[in-house]
Amino acid sequence: MKAKRHVILLVSILPWLACVNESRPDEQAGQHPSLIITKTEAREIRKSLGKYPLLDQSVDGLKATVEAALASLIEVPPPGEAGGYEHERHKQNYREMRDAGLLYQITGDERYAGFVRDMLMRYAEMYPTLGPHPRAHNQRPGKLFHQMLNETVWLANTSIAYDCIYEWLSPEDREHLEANIFRQIVEWFTETNVHEFDRIHNHGMWSTASVGMIGYVTGNQDWVDMALYGSERDGSGGFLKQVELLFSPDGYYMEGPYYVRYAMRPLFKFAEAIERNQPELEIYGFKDGLLKKALYSAANLAFPNGVFAPINDASKTMDIRAPGVVLGTNAIIHREGADDNLLALCAIQGRVFLNGAGLATARAYSRLKAPPKIRWGSIEYTDGNDGTQGGVGVLRHGEGADQTMVLMKYGVHGLGHGHFDKLHFILFDQGREVIPDYGFCRWINIEPKFGGRYLPENDSYAKQTITHNTVVVDGISQNRGDRQAADRVHGERHFFDATRPDVQVMSARANQHYDGVDMQRTLFLIANDQTEFPVLIDIYRLKSQNRHQYDYPIHYNGQLINFGSSYEAFQENWQPLGPEHGYQHIWKTAEGSEVTNSPVRLTWVDGHRYYTLITTGTAGGQGILGRTGANDPDYNLRSEPLAIVRANGSEVVFCSAIEPHGYFNEATESSRAARGIIQAVRILGHTDEGTVVNVTGKNGLDWTLSVTNQEASATRGHSVLVNGQPYEWSGNFSARLEGNNSQTQP
């Protein structure tokens, strides 16, 4: 595997390596600014003021914050605690310097330039006196910040500020700043912490991008070359290799969308700098247009409200308004042209980056009659730098804010921020995560919560398998919760078929995550007029030689309406569900009286809609209810409910119908259809050939669905015995939807 990667790397980087020794073809060679904005772009923006609302809003927004900064005393405090006042002050400082620099270029107002110089001088005074920050914990320390990551962000932003006032400064001032800040910080990054610089990780991208950017500003092409090609300057490390290995060929970022929006900052900042300084590198063409694909991939993995699906370590609220996504959207519109979906992102973003890309975006946006709706359709992304390591599938139905979206995850583990969650799915409906991902366990930037760092419960709960909506075998997480083991394997694509509007299907496998247990999950999103909203049908098949305990968990939100018919709620005593692998953090709150062949049923209300889950299993099942919060002495977890269906067996199929239905509005005291249409789910047959299930409900609803358990093939015929009769279909799946108002199979 390593060898193969290496070959691809050399082939794809060679054309770029060839340019290393050429001189810069930039007409304005040596002119400043040239990093992310040029004199020409600044002049164009100035001339465009008052014409394009998005541009004006963005300039006004920047002015408001920078003027407030100018009216305050400059503070460059000694380094402090993560998330603490000093930490936040240094972050605010680089943002203010960057914005003041841009405003100086756009307005010509020298107060802005003076502000940047004065602050830089304060840093030049302090920086040489600093040693490594004492509170790095298990990360590389910066000097201003507890972790080097923040320092690279500081440098990337400060480079923009320095570039903007470069010509305004005296040569003596420049020499002073470069000697006391920039040469020292580059040495810190590229020598003392060279491992971090060459690391294939978003931290590495920040490190290389920041060094490359200050390299361009200071005319130090050697720094730029190190940034592009690694500390060895041979393409074995550096920005291009990082981009090469961290993204799949169709632009999916292995850490998931929360981290890609962060990686997009150095990605697009440095790309814009490269394009202005070494256009011959054709960075926007790199890896077959990867930057554009990366932006589209991130946007496609956002919910209809613009919030990123919180897979892997992720906040529940990060969205496409994040600065890297704004810059990326502007850059792609500028370099590759606008389309309706990109302009729909702009409508949510409400601002542009203040350079030529932002100007082009504001101009394109101003030509629209009305803000377009986002119309991303269903899509599958491959994972792994060569696209062969599983993927992520997204099924969508409807459009605009009330779109239904189902995401399934079956790619790589994704390094240190990965979760043990293969075949996990999220259901987004009615503008919210109805079957959610917990996200990370971290109260980001809240200083009293361990400096806003990742909390111990991120490892012990957020990453574990039971925390996700995927089966746990024997109460143990996938790959026993061992990251190294998990990074060596990946999920597998089976098939993805979104061609039929009423029945969209995705199916995937994870056979390397539990010793001797093969798992296949198939999700059908069925949208015909027999039910009010699209219904999700889940067929989860596990196969082993040995007998295991299989826990099928569904996390939900809102208020439970009813749970099956016969269970014991633990009224006087709650105890943890298990000893480890996340189970220790879940209170067991109720339990079905016995293993039963009747389906487990759960109805809850969330927002204005009801949801009913009906789950049946070939080995019967016992319903369990839980709530997070056990073994949480520092109250780091959110208190959230889940349901589990537990079965014991070797070969087991779970089949669920998840039906949104009705309407509830407490304020108007309206309730409608608190009981769903679907009444029963049965597994009719299952063999290595395929699985056949049947879903029935009111008004004669009668759906028979089947899926192949063999290699995917659009044409192969299948036959599974159902009640002694062969049930036959050809292709990867079949769906017969009968009943009133039914649509028949095409």
Add this chain to the structure above:
Amino acid sequence: MKAKRHVILLVSILPWLACVNESRPDEQAGQHPSLIITKTEAREIRKSLGKYPLLDQSVDGLKATVEAALASLIEVPPPGEAGGYEHERHKQNYREMRDAGLLYQITGDERYAGFVRDMLMRYAEMYPTLGPHPRAHNQRPGKLFHQMLNETVWLANTSIAYDCIYEWLSPEDREHLEANIFRQIVEWFTETNVHEFDRIHNHGMWSTASVGMIGYVTGNQDWVDMALYGSERDGSGGFLKQVELLFSPDGYYMEGPYYVRYAMRPLFKFAEAIERNQPELEIYGFKDGLLKKALYSAANLAFPNGVFAPINDASKTMDIRAPGVVLGTNAIIHREGADDNLLALCAIQGRVFLNGAGLATARAYSRLKAPPKIRWGSIEYTDGNDGTQGGVGVLRHGEGADQTMVLMKYGVHGLGHGHFDKLHFILFDQGREVIPDYGFCRWINIEPKFGGRYLPENDSYAKQTITHNTVVVDGISQNRGDRQAADRVHGERHFFDATRPDVQVMSARANQHYDGVDMQRTLFLIANDQTEFPVLIDIYRLKSQNRHQYDYPIHYNGQLINFGSSYEAFQENWQPLGPEHGYQHIWKTAEGSEVTNSPVRLTWVDGHRYYTLITTGTAGGQGILGRTGANDPDYNLRSEPLAIVRANGSEVVFCSAIEPHGYFNEATESSRAARGIIQAVRILGHTDEGTVVNVTGKNGLDWTLSVTNQEASATRGHSVLVNGQPYEWSGNFSARLEGNNSQTQP
């Protein structure tokens, strides 16, 4: 007390009784419609279409729903389960008939009239065949509905519909409908269920109003007289007596705002009918303009977002857009004139009732340049029909959506929907209940949740004292949770002073709620520039001859950031906090290691703001954390956290500072000031004369606050020993606010 009530009643009702035998002075006597809209009003509305946006929106809204109804089959199903399909269908039917009737008058389109007739004919067919509904549980049954209440609402709305098409119907049709529906239903209400008709309760108001309304339409003045003066027609019962006894002289409704918005529907519907048919009764002048006061009182007890403070049995989301409040707002604007606060309500309501009152409102609203902000200030309401039974106080600071509001409850129990919650307070800040009231325990209109009725946990949890933010003595609710005992007593006003903008204070007592324990709570809302947001200081004094356990609870929402310094979190086992009085529903989740004289500290984040509670007690205290959900087999409770400070003693003072501070935004990953300004709270002295406390914090913040424990007097001098020195002030309280940026006492 009873005698006194009777005297007031006779005096105030006499002028109305005098009118009983006069003939109707209405110029258009006998003309229809005349109940809630007249021909003239309908014509004016028709002429005004296209002129006033609020009017147009309202007409369009009505047309949309009525046209949908016209396009569907009429359904008049046999009676069904509470909250079930048939129940909801009958509710929808009366709304559709009422709206179709109004639209017929406004547009003259006979399709609307035909719709009402056809539906009424269906009811005329079924109604005579019905007996009492079999599923009333502990309420009076209706025939169409499980409870009579719904049937009275049906009649009130259907009366409007019938009035609107009265002249369009043939005399034979009218006789058929009156014989088969209206005479039978009036007999059901005024004879079979006469107790409910005369009852001093919102159910009684619905019953009398509905009978009075159909009386006006059918020209049956005897029904009207019964409605106005009770079944005995002598003023001992009926609508006027209900209004007389249910509202305090300044308009506060004893059941609280959730039920007043419901009571406002019969109140204003019938009032409008009276005004059109017996204007000589001057109903809008009744009890010194009580209708206007009732509307203002309800609006004043809404949070800045328009949602009613959920005191007593109440939904958490009912707001001023409720239909009774819309009609009431329109009627008062029409009869008494508009003001900015009423027009601000209209901005939130977004629609008007379609009669002359709504037209007047839409016209007044259209003259505004911009929608006004609600600017209710601080206000105190008295409780009890004579205004001597305690009250409700509201302190407000700021304006618009981010207004801070503190509400304290110290009036009567409030009948069957009352809670055992005297001296309870709610803190509303940042657009949300930060220190909330739980509201009722009911999933209203959700049929699988016991037909949407009140749930057993409403009695066992929602009404109990521990469920509120007020002290529980010996683990037992006020008045031992006995409603009859609670209805016999009430809280007492002490003083209310909102004259000083930086220090607003309200103080009240509850001395009849625990045998031998006197309680006084004083809330200071302090808004000066030493803290970022207004700070709440709470001085709660308990005095008894005997030793008791005092539990001081604070309910909160959001995520706990930290809790004191030394506590045991129960990690492996949760058990209920106690055996009864609501304690059985609270899991004890953590406990301070010991009773300590150090204050109990709790910081949490809710929305975009941090909150820190620092509580100290003269007898020390032990911090306890809890979460609702124990002994809740049907999952009827919401899972919510609370903190308790427990102290043992006879005479005990608790003093708390509750400080909102800083900013948190997960999506932008910003956090500021996660630690507050206030650092310590001390009780300097407390005697029967007064209590003196001291609050200190960063930047030299040093506040000394005192309150009188004697009878209120604006001038009396007080002296309490503090460290052996007399601390002196005059009046009910003093506040010395020192420190940087401090404002000194005036």
